[in-house]
Amino acid sequence: MLMKKRVCITGATGTMGMATLREFLDRTDRFDIVILARPGKKNERKLAPFLARKGFEVVWGDLTNLDDVKRAVKGADFVLHIGGMVSPAADYFPEKTLKVNVLAAENVARAVLEGDNADNCGVVYIGSVAQSGDRRPPLHWGRTGDPLAASEGDAYALSKIRAELAIVDSGLKKWACLRQTGILYPGLLFKGSDPITFHVPLRGVLEWATDEDSGRLMANICEESTPAEFWNGFYNIGSGKSYRLTNYEFEKLLLKALGCPPPHKSFRAEWFATQNFHGQWWQDSDRLEELVPFRSGESCDDYFRRLARMVPWYFKLAPLAPAPLVRMGMKWVAGRNALGPLHWRKHNNQHRIHIHFGSLQEWDAIPSWADQLPELEQYPANEPRDRRNPPSEPVLDHGFDESKPRNELNITDMQAKAAHEGGKCLSTEMTPGNLADKLRWQCSCGHEFNASPLAVLFGGHWCPTCLTARILTK
Numbered sequence: 001m002l003m004k005k006r007v008c009i010t011g012a013t014g015t016m017g018m019a020t021l022r023e024f025l026d027r028t029d030r031f032d033i034v035i036l037a038r039p040g041k042k043n044e045r046k047l048a049p050f051l052a053r054k055g056f057e058v059v060w061g062d063l064t065n066l067d068d069v070k071r072a073v074k075g076a077d078f079v080l081h082i083g084g085m086v087s088p089a090a091d092y093f094p095e096k097t098l099k100v101n102v103l104a105a106e107n108v109a110r111a112v113l114e115g116d117n118a119d120n121c122g123v124v125y126i127g128s129v130a131q132s133g134d135r136r137p138p139l140h141w142g143r144t145g146d147p148l149a150a151s152e153g154d155a156y157a158l159s160k161i162r163a164e165l166a167i168v169d170s171g172l173k174k175w176a177c178l179r180q181t182g183i184l185y186p187g188l189l190f191k192g193s194d195p196i197t198f199h200v201p202l203r204g205v206l207e208w209a210t211d212e213d214s215g216r217l218m219a220n221i222c223e224e225s226t227p228a229e230f231w232n233g234f235y236n237i238g239s240g241k242s243y244r245l246t247n248y249e250f251e252k253l254l255l256k257a258l259g260c261p262p263p264h265k266s267f268r269a270e271w272f273a274t275q276n277f278h279g280q281w282w283q284d285s286d287r288l289e290e291l292v293p294f295r296s297g298e299s300c301d302d303y304f305r306r307l308a309r310m311v312p313w314y315f316k317l318a319p320l321a322p323a324p325l326v327r328m329g330m331k332w333v334a335g336r337n338a339l340g341p342l343h344w345r346k347h348n349n350q351h352r353i354h355i356h357f358g359s360l361q362e363w364d365a366i367p368s369w370a371d372q373l374p375e376l377e378q379y380p381a382n383e384p385r386d387r388r389n390p391p392s393e394p395v396l397d398h399g400f401d402e403s404k405p406r407n408e409l410n411i412t413d414m415q416a417k418a419a420h421e422g423g424k425c426l427s428t429e430m431t432p433g434n435l436a437d438k439l440r441w442q443c444s445c446g447h448e449f450n451a452s453p454l455a456v457l458f459g460g461h462w463c464p465t466c467l468t469a470r471i472l473t474k
Helices: 015-024 043-050 066-073 093-114 155-168 185-188 195-199 212-220 247-258 284-290 299-310 314-318 323-334 341-346 351-356 360-363 369-377 409-422 451-459 463-469
Strands: 006-010 031-037 056-060 078-081 122-128 175-180 205-206 234-235 244-246 439-442 448-451
Touching: 006 015, 006 066, 015 212, 031 043, 031 066, 031 409, 056 066, 066 093, 078 093, 078 212, 093 122, 122 155, 122 212, 122 360, 155 175, 155 463, 175 212, 175 247, 175 299, 185 247, 195 323, 195 341, 205 247, 234 284, 244 247, 247 299, 323 341, 341 351, 351 360, 409 439, 409 451, 439 451
Parallel strands: 006 031, 006 078, 031 056, 078 122, 122 175, 175 234
Antiparallel strands: 205 244, 439 448
């Protein structure tokens, strides 16, 4: 009989973390679960139903406290680092987000490395689609290894990039970085009252993942069936082909589930930003499904139909509200605080107007719904929902010979990659195939930095100084 594995989960009171916890609680014959959770009435209420479960333990503490993290990861065979600050809190507290998310990852890596199972403990870090920034058509298909180019002002994305690098280049022997996309879950129905709703361009795209699929993925990674080749790699999480939506399509599906009028009756088109968000369709998300099968097979349309059946009774009254009343409420949302586009316009916030719309003139030139709808209904024109298959060829060149086996990559490949980025590999030698040890690099601006070939070639990481300067412009 196999011994039970010990799994430590951070962020278990959040959306993805709770789905992960619920999945593991059905597998307590094979796993003992310990979670690190911040003390407080809200978390205590969330976790109360599970406290009496056999094989479940809570360590009350904080991810930014190394001693707390060490207590949680002690003896763990796996650490699933899902926790941290996320949107919308991350949008309101950018400096805190940078501090918390990066320090948390550093503490997780250090706690495992200083523990008694450092060589065998598998650490899974959950990153974000936000790391690769604004990828609207024609560059809307992406894969791991694409340049990390987070949107201007997105401190959350910067925190996830730095935190990911802290895991990859920490010296951990067994890790995996999974970049999470937008999560579909019942609570999404209640998120429409925040003005960041309007940061999302209607012509943007996203490949969504359900919370159930995400939780199942985390649990399945810890099963004996996970192949060794999964480890020390980067992956994109997505629920598959039918979950590849344009943002306009998503708004239509969500409003329908809520019983609200369609987008052109609930909003004005010019309330939505036209650029500087994030999102893409994954060119490589099927690879994760091949290695660690986790998708339920439920279509996106079926998921939204199920979501519509889960709404509280008072949502059933939504169809009784006239469309002008709904639009009035959403107009209030779009300007209710300093993160709302209508607030930027009212207070002439030129910086926000510039990064999200280009200029006030471009904002004023946004076509009306009547002029946009025919295009939005068929957008992208050559990729209707039933034909959203990943292109066979990479959209972006990564600058080195990707057909070469990893164990043969050498200093010449590093030099080619650096030249592709407009820089240099300052290191003059490396052991072929040793992709974990850091090398010395120089970007086109002359900044020097250390990073592993794994991070640079396969994670898309590059100059941290240039990245920070571009993102934190104000």
